[in-house]
Amino acid sequence: MKAVVTVIGKDSVGIIAEVSAECAKHKANIVDITQSVLKDYFAMIMLVEIDKMEADFAKFQKELALLGEKKNLDIRAMHEDIFNSMHRI
C-alpha cells in the first residue's frame, strides 16, 4: 500500500532532508517526490510505500506531525486511496 505525505508551510533549509530521514527511520520507501515553492510558500508531496514499515502507520503519522509542529509546517500522511477516489473516476 502507498501513502501520500504532504508537507505544507513556509520554506526553510532542510525540510526534504528531515522528512526523508523520518521516512527512512520508519522504513517507508519514497517512490516519488514533487515540490513547488510559490513565494515563501512551500508544498512538497511524497509518495511512499509503507508495506515494509516496522511500526504502525498511526505512529508514523504522529511522528511526522510532531516534526511538523517543530518546524512550523503542516505534515500529513494519508492513504493514497483518498486522493484516487476523490480525483479519479
Added chain:
Amino acid sequence: MININDILETVNMIKQENLDIRTITMGISLLDCVSDDQKRLEEKIYDKITKSAKNLVSTANDLEATYGIPIINKRVSVTPISLVGACADVEDYVRLAQVLERAANEVGINFIGGFSALVQKGMTKGAKNLIESIPQALASTTKVCSSVNVASTKAGINMDAVARMGEIMKETAYLTRDNDSIGCAKLVVFSNIPEDNPFMAGAMHGMGENDTVINVGVSGPGVVASAIKREGFCDFSRLADVIKKTAFKITRVGQLIAYEASKRLDTPYGIIDLSLAPTPAVGDSVAHILENMGLEKCGTHGTTAALAMLNDAVKKGGVMASSHVGGLSGAFIPVSEDAGMISAVENGALSIEKLEAMTAVCSVGLDMIAVPGDTSASTLSGIIADEIAIGVINNKTTAVRLIPVYGKGVGEVVEFGGLLGYAPIMKLSDYSSEEFIKRGGRIPAPIHSLRN
C-alpha cells in the same frame, strides 16, 4: 502519481474547509430479540448491540488515521423499539431506553437512534405506550434519540398522533428544564421517514434491511461554500456545475470510507447519505453557501430558490459518486447548528415562516428551532401539521425538531453546546390553532398516493 494540485485541494478541504465524514452509523436489527419476558428482552437487546457494534468505534478511529479524514460521529440505529417491545407498558419502555443508553456507553458511540414508533395510519398499543414513555425516556438518558413517523404520502396524516406529539414535546421540555429542555433536541417527528438514515435524531433501522448494515453520512458545507467563493461571479448553470463537482468529490470520500468500514467490520454496506450537514463551527454553514451565492443574508427573498438549486446540485453530483444513495440526502437547515442561520435569526432576516418555505425544497424540515417555553401544545402540533403536510403532498421526507425552551421567551438565547450549538428563541404566531388540532382523526392521503 496523482496531480499535486489535486492532493493539495484534498488536504485543504480537510484542513481549512471542515471536510469530514459526519457519521458512520451501524444499523442493527433487534427483531430477533423479541421476547414476552421484559427482562429477557432487555438482556437480548443489550447483548445484540454490544456484540454487533463492538468494533465500530475502533474501526472508525483506524479509518480516520489511515485516510487522514476526521470521522466525527460513530452511531448505532436500531429497529424501531415500538416493534421490538410491542408488549411493553410505559415504564417498560423507559427501561428499554435505558438499556439502549447502557449499550451505547459500552460500545463508546455518540448516539443511538431508534427509540421510535411508526404511527402514520394508526397506533398499536405498543406504539402508544412508547410515545407516552418518550418524555421520561429522554429525560433519563443522554444518547438515546427518538423519532415518531406521524404521516406518509401513502397513508395521509395521523392527526391524533400530531396532536399528542405537541404535548409530548412540552412534557419532554419540562422534564429536561434544568438543561434548557435539551430532551427535545433528541426527539423528531417525521413524515415519510427513511429507513436507512444515518443522521440523528431520526436514525432507525428499517424493516426491510439486513441484520446489520453500515450507512455513512458525509458532510462538507464549508467545502461547497469555498468552491462557490473561489469561482466568483458566474451564472447559475456554471454555479450548479461547481456545486455538482464539489459534491461528487465529497461523496467519493464517503463511499471510500463506507466501503472500507463495511469490509473491516464484515457488515454489508447500505447507503451513503449525501447531506450537507452544518455545524456551529465557523466555515461549516449551509446559510453561508446561500450567502456566497449573492444573498445579503440567509432568509431574504431568493433564499428558497438558492436552496432548491443547491439541494438539487448536491444530489446530482453525489449520486454519480456512490453506488447506493439513501437516507435524507440533501441540505440540512438546522438553526442552532449553523452559524449563518443563527446570525440570520438574530438579525431578523430569517423567520420560522421562511424556514418552513425552505423546507419544501430541501431535505428534512424545521430542525433545531428554539421556541418560547410557554408555547401551547396545540401550537406546536399546528407547526408539526404544517411541516408534515409539506412532506406528504410533495412525496418527500419532512421532519420537525422544535425545542420549546422551558422558562425562556422570544429574544433569549439557549445554549446546547457541542454539535447542537446555540439558538435564539424564535417568534411564533400569536393566534391559536387549538380548535383545528382538537378535531383529531386522519387527514386522508393525497390523490397522487393512488399510483397503482
